[in-house]
Amino acid sequence: MIDALFGNIIWMALITIGGVLISWSVHFVPVGGAPAAMAQATGIGTGTVQLAAGAGLTGLVSAGFMMNVTDNLPLILASGAVGAMIMIAVTMIVGTLVYVYGVGVVPSSAKVKVDPITKYRQDLYVSQGTEGHGLPTVSFVSGVIGGGLGGIGGSLVYYSLIEVGMSVGLERAGITNAVTGNPLVAVAAIFAIGIFFVNAVIPSYNIGGTIEGFHDPKFKKWPKAVVSSLIATILCAIVAVVAIAQLGGI
Template sequence: MSAIAAKPGAAAGAFQPVASLIAIFFAIIFIGTAYWLLGSFGCLAVEALIGIIIGAALIAFGVHFVPVGGAPAAMGQSPGIATGVAMLATGAGLAGLFGGAWAAHIGLWVALAGGAIGGGLMMAITCLMVNISYVYGMGIPAASGKVEKDPITGDSQPEYKSQGTEGHGLPFISYVGGVFGGLLGGLGGTLIYIELLNFYNVILLPTSEGTNALAVGLAGIFAIGMFLVIAVLSAYNITGTIEGPHDPKFKRFPRAIVAAICASGICGLVALLVVAIF
């Protein structure tokens, strides 16, 4: 993303069982607090908060699929897309949110599917243009640096890697990973948005137009804010770059999901309380 790409001092270790249990415990406390504080709207709030948490977990999982190479990718030194992981995932997720919000009046499932497809479509086009740029613009074939064979197509990778690099471009597994990450991001973002929107619509009593502009404004900015928080935390988890689902770093995703559950628990709780308390 920017010139800073220094690796963190601590080697990113394994799953943290104790801390993860505490985090899950916190999340349960947040859900309980929502039920207790919101009185007559308790059940609705719990339902909304659980939806938000599921959405956040989907986003955190999805970020790990998006192949991002950071600064070295811009020099063809490592595979992946040459930009920041948090921002690329957010770009896809918000493109999905655009589609999902547009279809929100039709129904929950259509909106969710529309959001997922929106995010997937954005990544499908972007990843294709990345490969076209590498192949037809710079004459470089795609090669992964982390695996010998592409797990989907079975193409061997090392001999297509140019000298002195860790690979370049997007092998098919990375492409599929990118699309899948976009799908999950769009799905999660839309789920957060719709849960918030429905809750605000009940509490704020919508105007005759059906959709209350205030509810849309609140749900929109909160969905974007929460998406950014989850995406940045997930980016911290993979320390900036990842090749896709075949990368060894992908195995770190359980940590990010636990983190997303806890983080979205507190953010979602406060976001619900904005309209429902006092």
């Protein structure tokens, strides 16, 4: 057990970096929560965890797909990042279509007077009694950045867990019988999902409901969540590495 920990210290460091990236990435995603579902706050109308998980798990799938053909880490990370960015971008485009043509509101931010990217005035278009609505350009760009970081973090965790398993002699690709599958891939994937959820919930408590993106004043709180995630992920990495190292013995 101790040998497994010291032998895989580099992978544990990478898992921790991945967890920290996921935690940071959540702050970029424009989350509106329940108010946004009623077009009363800027952002996508669901919770942080659902959005981060949706994008991050897509990134995990696309990273895993890339691992079919190569074990080149930058390529796998890029694949994970692009998968998550596509997922979050599609979510935001469809959300914007619904807000603009369905609800009938102008995408506008209540946190800044002018959009930092397009320089368009925002405050004139915010409906009374709301905290903005829809997804202005800056939130969209921020969301895509968040998706990319989350995808990199998730695929880094997954890749590291697979490498830990391979260091104890398990196969990365192996038999794919219809129902039994590959134990290493399954355990690494579910651990990556577990670490992803832990690191998506911690920053969502830091944000406290809604955030518009990197221009939101709440974004400055990210160091707190990142420090918390760092400590929590180190614990998770120890647990995950030991469990996967034990897989080699069965």
